[in-house]
Amino acid sequence: MPPRKEKNVQSASQGESLNMEQNERTRRENNLVISGLEIVECQDENLRKLEADREIVKVLEKVDSSITDASMLNKISIIKKRNDSSKQLILITLKDKNVKDNILKNSKKLAGTEFKNTVFVNADLTRAEREIERDLGKKQK
Numbered sequence: 001m002p003p004r005k006e007k008n009v010q011s012a013s014q015g016e017s018l019n020m021e022q023n024e025r026t027r028r029e030n031n032l033v034i035s036g037l038e039i040v041e042c043q044d045e046n047l048r049k050l051e052a053d054r055e056i057v058k059v060l061e062k063v064d065s066s067i068t069d070a071s072m073l074n075k076i077s078i079i080k081k082r083n084d085s086s087k088q089l090i091l092i093t094l095k096d097k098n099v100k101d102n103i104l105k106n107s108k109k110l111a112g113t114e115f116k117n118t119v120f121v122n123a124d125l126t127r128a129e130r131e132i133e134r135d136l137g138k139k140q141k
């Protein structure tokens with residue numbers, strides 16, 4: 001009898017883990033991550049935010065002409081600074097999943113701009129999804 005009970009506890013744990021992963025995916029479904037974008041450092045936080053918004057909109061306009069200002073974006077968060085450089089990892093929450101899909105589909109248009117090979121637009125992935133992509137990348141090499 002004890003092994004069966006242990007198996008049920010293990011199944012419940014796996015189900016809970018899958019549910020958490022699904023909730024995380026749902027939370028991130030309208031998010032994009034922009035990496036490699038250079039944002040000028042300044043003391044005034046409001047000025048820095050305005051400059052970041054301007055740079056982000058500049059990148060997204062190249063990809064999707066329907067985005068003309070930061071008001072079309074739900075939220076912009078600067079996640080972290082890499083190695084004391086001015087390049088940031090930026091999380092953007094969009095108002096509509098269709099806009100996100102359109103941006104991802106057209107992100108290759110950045111190759112013909114001043115952002116070529118420096119700025120990258122990707123979907124916001126969960127930890128499990130990032131691990132899968134990392135493993136697939138290693139297998140392709």
